[in-house]
Amino acid sequence: MSTDWPRVRLHVVTGKGGTGKTTVAASLALALASHGKHVLLCEVEGRQGIARIFDVEPLPYEERRLATGLAAGGKSAGTVHALSIDPEAALLEYLAMYYKLGRAGRALDRFGVVEFATTIAPGVRDVLLTGKVFEAVQRNSRNKGARQYDAVVLDAPPTGRISQFLNVSDELAGLAKVGPIKHQADTMMTLFRSPRTAVHLVTLLEEMPVQETADGIEHLREAGLPVGGVVVNLVRPRDLKVKDLAAARKGALDRGAIEADLVTAGVDVDDALLDGLLSEARDHAERRALEDSQRKIVKALGIPAYELPRLAGGVDLGGLYELAQALRDQGLA
Amino acid sequence: MSPSHPRAHPRVGPLAARSTTPRSLDVDALIDDPATGIIVCCGSGGVGKTTTSAALALRAAERGRKVVVLTIDPARRLAQSMGIEALDNTPRPVSGVGGAAEHGGSLDAMMLDMKRTFDEVVESQATPEKAKQILENPFYIALSSSFAGTQEYMAMEKLGQLQRDAKQTGTYDLIVVDTPPSRSALDFLDAPERLSSFLDGRFVRLLLAPARGPARLMTAGLGLVTGALSKILGGQLIGDLQTFVAALDTVFGGFRARAQQTYALLQADGTAFLVVAAPESDALREAAYFVERLSEDRMPLAGLVVNRATPAPAGELSADEAMTAAGRLQRAGGGSVTAGLLRLHADRVRMCEREAVLRGRFAAAHPQVPTVVVPALAGDVHDLEGLRKVGNMLAAG
Numbered sequence: 123m124s125t126d127w128p129r130v131r132l133h134v135v136t137g138k139g140g141t142g143k144t145t146v147a148a149s150l151a152l153a154l155a156s157h158g159k160h161v162l163l164c165e166v167e168g169r170q171g172i173a174r175i176f177d178v179e180p181l182p183y184e185e186r187r188l189a190t191g192l193a194a195g196g197k198s199a200g201t202v203h204a205l206s207i208d209p210e211a212a213l214l215e216y217l218a219m220y221y222k223l224g225r226a227g228r229a230l231d232r233f234g235v236v237e238f239a240t241t242i243a244p245g246v247r248d249v250l251l252t253g254k255v256f257e258a259v260q261r262n263s264r265n266k267g268a269r270q271y272d273a274v275v276l277d278a279p280p281t282g283r284i285s286q287f288l289n290v291s292d293e294l295a296g297l298a299k300v301g302p303i304k305h306q307a308d309t310m311m312t313l314f315r316s317p318r319t320a321v322h323l324v325t326l327l328e329e330m331p332v333q334e335t336a337d338g339i340e341h342l343r344e345a346g347l348p349v350g351g352v353v354v355n356l357v358r359p360r361d362l363k364v365k366d367l368a369a370a371r372k373g374a375l376d377r378g379a380i381e382a383d384l385v386t387a388g389v390d391v392d393d394a395l396l397d398g399l400l401s402e403a404r405d406h407a408e409r410r411a412l413e414d415s416q417r418k419i420v421k422a423l424g425i426p427a428y429e430l431p432r433l434a435g436g437v438d439l440g441g442l443y444e445l446a447q448a449l450r451d452q453g454l455a
Numbered sequence: 456m457s458p459s460h461p462r463a464h465p466r467v468g469p470l471a472a473r474s475t476t477p478r479s480l481d482v483d484a485l486i487d488d489p490a491t492g493i494i495v496c497c498g499s500g501g502v503g504k505t506t507t508s509a510a511l512a513l514r515a516a517e518r519g520r521k522v523v524v525l526t527i528d529p530a531r532r533l534a535q536s537m538g539i540e541a542l543d544n545t546p547r548p549v550s551g552v553g554g555a556a557e558h559g560g561s562l563d564a565m566m567l568d569m570k571r572t573f574d575e576v577v578e579s580q581a582t583p584e585k586a587k588q589i590l591e592n593p594f595y596i597a598l599s600s601s602f603a604g605t606q607e608y609m610a611m612e613k614l615g616q617l618q619r620d621a622k623q624t625g626t627y628d629l630i631v632v633d634t635p636p637s638r639s640a641l642d643f644l645d646a647p648e649r650l651s652s653f654l655d656g657r658f659v660r661l662l663l664a665p666a667r668g669p670a671r672l673m674t675a676g677l678g679l680v681t682g683a684l685s686k687i688l689g690g691q692l693i694g695d696l697q698t699f700v701a702a703l704d705t706v707f708g709g710f711r712a713r714a715q716q717t718y719a720l721l722q723a724d725g726t727a728f729l730v731v732a733a734p735e736s737d738a739l740r741e742a743a744y745f746v747e748r749l750s751e752d753r754m755p756l757a758g759l760v761v762n763r764a765t766p767a768p769a770g771e772l773s774a775d776e777a778m779t780a781a782g783r784l785q786r787a788g789g790g791s792v793t794a795g796l797l798r799l800h801a802d803r804v805r806m807c808e809r810e811a812v813l814r815g816r817f818a819a820a821h822p823q824v825p826t827v828v829v830p831a832l833a834g835d836v837h838d839l840e841g842l843r844k845v846g847n848m849l850a851a852g
């Protein structure tokens with residue numbers, strides 16, 4: 123099995139809220155961390171979604187070992203570390219690393235400037251968050267003894283904000299036209315715009331998220347940011363054939379034949395059960411029709427698409443590995 | 456942001472596993488009660504807040520209330536079918552509302568334009584000259600378009616405006632409010648506090664300190680601070696910043712007072728909060744935090760809407776029995792349609808069982824919260840007909 127994205131070091135996972143960004147980012151990290159690879163999974167919105175999904179203590183601003191990667195092809199699995207990036211901590215770290223601003227850094231904090239800068243100064247918050255991600259991808263000698271990763275996965279802000287979030291030099295344009303931060307932002311943009319980055323979009327097969335995905339792709343392209351794949355999440359089971367779906371929708375499935383099959387299979391049949399199964403089939407067929415029409419739109423986007431099933435039991439650790447395997451089988455990792 | 460919601464851990468405890476049947480929520484009684492003046496629908500992102508608010512508003516109008524619904528982010532097709540796809544920040548009548556004439560009911564709808572609402576507040580609080588200065592400042596632009604909480608804050612501002620207008624002119628007797636698509640339901644309640652605490656922040660106060668004058672401002676500490684800032688961000692920053700902060704000072708006293716008024720309105724008797732959740736652990740956990748917060752802040756909770764629930768399967772056939780039977784059919788080499796139906800049934804039964812456990816946990820921890828379960832429709836909800844269906848399901852619970 124080979125991946126569709128062999129050169130990518132930074133996988134950014136975005137999508138409409140609630141479509142499964144955190145779930146997909148976590149599964150992708152597990153999938154990438156096979157074959158002895160080491161992966162860092164980052165979040166930037168202080169939601170502690172990663173801690174929740176892996177059922178561990180809230181993550182600090184510190185890289186923590188989280189899980190073993192997906193075992194694949196008999197090779198030893200790698201590891202997944204996790205980091206929750208906090209803008210205030212990132213600013214103080216940045217000041218210490220680049221300006222040796224020990225005293226001034228503390229003064230900034232004491233005067234509430236750190237809070238101010240990270241809350242309101244246009245774009246500064248995003249630059250700090252993306253700056254830390256950049257640092258994790260391109261580790262250099264300034265961060266002594268830090269772990270090196272083969273790939274970084276970012277559980278990113280939602281589609282509506284992603285281009286702005288990654289387009290740091292534009293964001294700062296109104297504020298810092300010159301100076302070290304501007305220079306820093308330009309260096310970061312070089313990575314974000316390069317083929318070593320891919321922005322993947324998570325969607326559901328529903329109107330709103332698909333529309334948002336299409337808009338998101340357009341904005342990414344306008345900003346010169348590399349569009350990765352579309353991850354279609356929560357796909358319903360596909361247990362009926364196309365012709366049967368059509369019949370199910372019209373209420374034209376062969377009731378007699380189904381009843382006979384059920385008897386053969388040893389099921390206690392009554393009208394309530396038969397009516398129930400037929401009406402479940404109708405709902406399912408209607409939902410599938412909606413999914414199929416949206417799937418066509420996804421296909422027309424012209425970028426690779428990967429599908430993840432809706433897990434009936436919900437997402438637990440086992441479920442994450444199951445999704446990781448599906449991503450690997452389809453070549454996202 | 457208020458300091459204490461430990462969101463990272465699921466609620467556990469002796470009651471967590473015991474299942475309780477919650478009281479059911481009587482939606483029609485709520486919307487028919489003339490004392491109900493404001494209904495706020497909150498919940499975490501994507502659970503169905505916009506759909507629920509629109510469905511409730513339509514139902515209330517068709518039952519004779521004079522309703523305005525303030526939506527935040529309706530799906531494009533829903534916005535079109537309600538005639539509010541143009542963002543002009545004022546309520547427009549919705550056409551196709553049934554039975555309105557004979558009951559005297561009506562429905563207006565609008566979609567919030569956050570930046571415009573903010574601009575209008577600035578314009579109403581400052582002289583034209585000063586307003587222009589503020590509107591063009593890069594810090595204001597960031598604050599009004601991307602500060603976390605601005606959308607929530609502006610939703611409250613707009614609610615306050617609608618309520619004042621309704622009181623004066625009597626155009627509406629019920630306002631239904633959708634809330635912004637933030638991840639956390641609490642953001643809505645925390646927004647005014649967040650904005651004020653930002654404006655009361657040490658740095659802002661320092662830059663404002665008028666009595667001290669520029670010479671005194673350049674104390675060693677602040678000198679170091681501004682020095683470091685210009686070094687990192689470039690020099691023009693400090694200038695923009697001081698202009699902005701000075702301008703804010705004149706405008707924001709009024710701002711804060713309005714936010715407090717609206718907050719008080721939310722605590723008043725005519726207001727009812729509906730918490731919307733999906734039958735998932737994250738959404739229900741958020742709902743639980745919100746319910747607790749409402750009671751701490753003495754805000755009136757009407758109930759919980761569990762939206763997009765898996766419709767209950769018919770019959771007694773368990774998931775395991777269905778899977779076994781499907782396996783038998785497949786091995787016998789026939790009945791592929793029937794085997795498919797059985798697998799679908801098993802999937803649905805499993806989903807329902809899991810959702811019932813999650814709801815049971817919520818009910819065990821919050822037995823006092825009336826609840827209604829709204830099943831998922833097979834397709835999207837994008838027109839008045841769909842909203843009516845959701846409204847019927849809300850009332851049927």
Ligand SMILES: Nc1ncnc2c1ncn2[C@@H]1O[C@H](COP(=O)(O)OP(=O)(O)O)[C@@H](O)[C@H]1O
Nearest residue numbers: 139140141142143144145356431432433437735
């Ligand atoms: N493939 C899946 N199968 C079942 N449930 C899922 C799946 N993907 C996501 N979920 C559930 O959907 C909800 C939202 O997912 P999450 O990853 O937190 O979304 P986001 O980060 O985009 O807000 C969670 O409750 C999660 O467990």
Ligand SMILES: Nc1ncnc2c1ncn2[C@@H]1O[C@H](COP(=O)(O)OP(=O)(O)O)[C@@H](O)[C@H]1O
Nearest residue numbers: 500501502503504505506763830831832835836
């Ligand atoms: N009961 C329901 N059955 C089917 N689809 C629903 C239901 N409630 C909401 N939806 C759909 O779910 C999506 C999200 O709903 P929306 O109301 O916009 O959520 P929110 O405002 O909380 O983000 C929309 O596409 C809507 O049509």
Ligand SMILES: [Mg+2]
Nearest residue numbers: 143144145171
């Ligand atoms: Mg998330």
Ligand SMILES: [Mg+2]
Nearest residue numbers: 504505528636
């Ligand atoms: Mg909404």
